[in-house]
Amino acid sequence: MESTSGAHKAPLKHTPLNALHKQFGARMVPFSGYQMPVQYKAGIIKEHNHVRQVAGLFDVSHMGQAIIHGENPALNFEKLISNNITDLADGYMRYSLLTNESGGILDDLIVTRRSTDSGREDIHIVVNANRKDTDFQYIEENIDQFCTLEVLDELALIALQGPKSEEVLTRFNTRVADLVFMSSLETMINGIKCFVSRSGYTGEDGFEISLPASKTEDFTLRLLEEPEVKLVGLGARDSLRLEAGLCLYGHDIDTNTSPIEAALGWVVDKQRCELNSFPGAKSIFKQITEGVSRRRVGLLPDGPIPLRESTLIIDNVGREIGYVTSGGYSPTMERPIAMGYLEISHSNLGSKVWANLRGKKLELTVVSLPFVKHQYHRGV
């Protein structure tokens, strides 16, 4: 067996729940500069299934949270991202992309438009852990001078995901039941002022709760007293988001992939593309009108062998036509699943393609995403 231990240059950062993870038997691994729990004693498959069937609690405090305030923060921040946010009602949020001048993706993020107590608007963003320093510097340098970026280092972020999430959280505060998918409110939970949104990265109904780091351990312990709630690590978070067909930055999307290639056209506002009103809009618009040469697709391997990132994909005569960007085992479907990029001519649903794995030719079928139906609470 190959050793999986690695050397690390910088000391790993800790989230406010580091001690709690260890107390609950987590296996801690380096992830995006943090020491994070990849799994607890139950293991990835059981943790994964618990989220799909009941309710799982994740520590995602490694992610970057910040607020943009000042003059017209929505209007000004919108100039850096691929879709609209000025039209968002109070407390509503949208998945969005920070793009570069060539139309590549700098990061994917969640953007919430809020009204503060004083009636002024602010923009709350959550960005990827391994991109936060770059993102925050980029936003500071590129946002209108009358806007300020405030990094919320003193806040933690936890996610409660799964069909029982609402039932659990309403025991603490009934107002959360009023939230629909991709909306948020500031409210007291368990005596602590929290920013709660109905969102997540698992495909399930659920909530993300942003709260002061100093209160997070007590808060989490209290939630764990509820019989439905179990801790879930980053291993299951990855298998859950893959089943949900959601992109992982640095794997499925990066600065070399465009939103159109990534099948994220729904996150791009065509009118703002045409008006060239965000970085890379022109080149993205060209891709919308003229098409792209490759596209992100779902891949279903025939047989029991999981495909891993970077595995090359070939056509029936052995020509290289793409590669896997995320792959693993689906606990829900009890079979391997994957996502990857394929030349456009091979990307139609039902297309057969192949992967060369350890000298064996494995057949893959192009399928639609997500693999497992989203269970978002849309309130209808």
Place this chain on the structure above:
Amino acid sequence: MSNRRYTEDHEWIELEGNIGVVGITDYAQEQLGDVVFVELPDVGIRLTKSDELGVVESVKAAAEIYAPASGEVVEVNEELSSNPSLVNDDADGAGWFVKMHVTNIDELNDLMDEVAYSSYILGLQ
């Protein structure tokens, strides 16, 4: 005391005459997490010590398994193809991988015994 021997890559081999039963250690299965697929060699294949013997796929990652000694594969654990989680449930026993006819029993002298392996994994934690 068993005559089981251990590699630094966390394989074990236990001799019954010239036949060595090979598996991965409990520490290894715990590090790997839920095993979802095990790729085993064909019976009859001759391996040199440290050759790749198979691959264990967990939910997270793939890990290569290396031959702890040179010899010919005489049996593989067919049970693992339908029930790969046997590796997690009983790595030391029912979750064995292959049986091999060991060419040179002296090769096992280079491997760790149980006491040495226990202190070796303690050093990794």
